[in-house]
Amino acid sequence: MAPVVGPHSAFEDFLRVEATGDGAWSSALADFDWGAAFGGDLLARMALAASRDVGPERALRSLHAHFLAPATPGSAAALHVTPLGDDAHETRRRVAVTAGGAALCEGVASFAATAAGPRYHAGGFDASLAAPESLPSDVELAQSDGWPVRYLAPIEFRRAEPRAWPFPAAADGEASHWSGWLRPRVPLSADPALHAAALVFASDYRSHWGPETRLGPAFGAHAYTSLDHALWIHAPQAWTDWWLFETRSEICRDGRALTQRTVWTRDGLRVATIAQEGLLRPR
Numbered sequence: 001m002a003p004v005v006g007p008h009s010a011f012e013d014f015l016r017v018e019a020t021g022d023g024a025w026s027s028a029l030a031d032f033d034w035g036a037a038f039g040g041d042l043l044a045r046m047a048l049a050a051s052r053d054v055g056p057e058r059a060l061r062s063l064h065a066h067f068l069a070p071a072t073p074g075s076a077a078a079l080h081v082t083p084l085g086d087d088a089h090e091t092r093r094r095v096a097v098t099a100g101g102a103a104l105c106e107g108v109a110s111f112a113a114t115a116a117g118p119r120y121h122a123g124g125f126d127a128s129l130a131a132p133e134s135l136p137s138d139v140e141l142a143q144s145d146g147w148p149v150r151y152l153a154p155i156e157f158r159r160a161e162p163r164a165w166p167f168p169a170a171a172d173g174e175a176s177h178w179s180g181w182l183r184p185r186v187p188l189s190a191d192p193a194l195h196a197a198a199l200v201f202a203s204d205y206r207s208h209w210g211p212e213t214r215l216g217p218a219f220g221a222h223a224y225t226s227l228d229h230a231l232w233i234h235a236p237q238a239w240t241d242w243w244l245f246e247t248r249s250e251i252c253r254d255g256r257a258l259t260q261r262t263v264w265t266r267d268g269l270r271v272a273t274i275a276q277e278g279l280l281r282p283r
Contacts, residue, residue, distance in 0.1 A: 005139060006153035008032060010186035011198050014154075015041075017049045023081045025049040029099075031073035033150050039226045040204030042071055042097060042105050044197040049079040050093040050109040051193035058091050058111035059236040060196040065095075065107025066228045075099045084108065089115070107229075114236075125179070125244055125264050132158045132181035132242040132266075155205050156185040160244060167209070169216025175250040176214035180206065181242040181266075188239060195239045202245070203231045203261065203274045210249030210259035211280065222280040227256070230275045237271055255280040 008014045008030045017025040027045045029037045047063055071077070077099045084092040091111040097104045135158040142149045160179035170176050182202055188194050204226065212219040244264040251258050261274040 004153075004186065006032070006150045009153040011154055011184060011188060011194060011201070012186075015044055015048065015194070015197055015201070017045055017052060017079060019052070020078075023053065023083075025052070025079040025081065027077050027079060029071055029073060029075050029077055032153065033148075034073075037071035037073045037075070038204070039067060039105075039229070040201040042067075042077070043107070043204060043229060043231075044201035045077065046079060046095040046097060046105065046107055047109055047200040048193060048197040049081050050095050051111070051196060053081045053083075053093055054091050054111045056192065058113050059192060059233070060109060060200075061090075061112045061233050061236070062110045063107055063200060063229070063231045065105055065230075067105050067226050068103045070225075071099060071104050077104065121270060124268050124270075125246060125262075127268075129160045129179065129244070132160075132183075135159060135181070152185075154185050155182050155202050157182045157206065158242070166220070167213045167216055169218065170214045174214075175248055176210055176212075178206075178209045178213050178247045180245050180247075182245050183242045184239060190238075192236070192238070196233070196236065198239055199233065199263070199272060200231060203263075203272065204229060204276065206245075207247065207259050207261065207274075207276055208278065210247045210261075211252060211257040211278065213247075214249050214252070214257075215280075219280075221283060222255075223283050225279045225281070227277045227279055231272060232274075233272045235269055235271050237265065237269070242266055243271060252280070 014030045017027045020026050080096045082094040093109050096106045138152050138157045158181040208224050246262045249259045259276045263272040
């Protein structure tokens with residue numbers, strides 16, 4: 001087991017939602033000591049509440065969400081889950097999150113069972129990338145790069161490409177690119193909803209490294225705020241091994257940066273695709 005580095009290192013210790021009524025859930029957002037509530041934590045709780053409402057027969061396949069206001073770390077959040085047009089193929093839930101009467105986030109989660117149908121899969125990741133076991137741990141990276149170790153829970157990561165931090169700026173016309181092996185720091189139980197929620201959490205984890213690897217040191221002069229987030233899960237999986245997260249940011253206009261990510265198992269199965277728009281404003 002990887003070393004535990006913080007009070008929220010295990011998803012099952014903090015990622016919970018409690019039923020408070022018909023379609024109503026409550027949860028306390030984690031305080032990771034990152035300066036603000038983490039958007040991925042909020043999204044993961046939305047996914048978990050929707051999964052609990054739907055039941056185990058269908059797996060999370062997509063989540064589309066808009067962030068409406070900043071959330072305070074450690075604050076109590078209310079989640080309201082509403083059914084949307086269920087049919088034989090899809091089960092959909094709208095999830096609205098509020099805290100202290102203020103709207104924080106709203107999104108739609110879609111669930112489906114495995115079904116017969118066409119399949120195709122083009123592309124893949126660079127097979128020459130080093131295996132995660134051969135790379136420095138994130139605890140070692142934190143110590144060498146000067147990060148507080150407490151920032152590293154609950155996802156463990158290894159840099160798949162040799163790249164020093166702070167990142168140098170990319171050349172004009174060059175897209176940013178960052179690849180990392182990620183896995184839950186503490187192994188998950190067999191609950192499929194928890195595995196899906198952990199993936200939702202990770203879909204936003206280090207996502208700002210897309211624009212940061214493009215802008216280099218200039219990124220630090222800006223505040224970065226997630227505006228909206230989309231996740232498509234192509235192959236629901238139990239997350240028991242390292243997965244490769246490839247991150248790219250190819251365009252930013254008016255301070256609005258688009259980041260795209262793909263998630264792969266180490267044997268080349270594409271698990272998910274992620275897109276996020278973030279706002280960069282001078283500090």
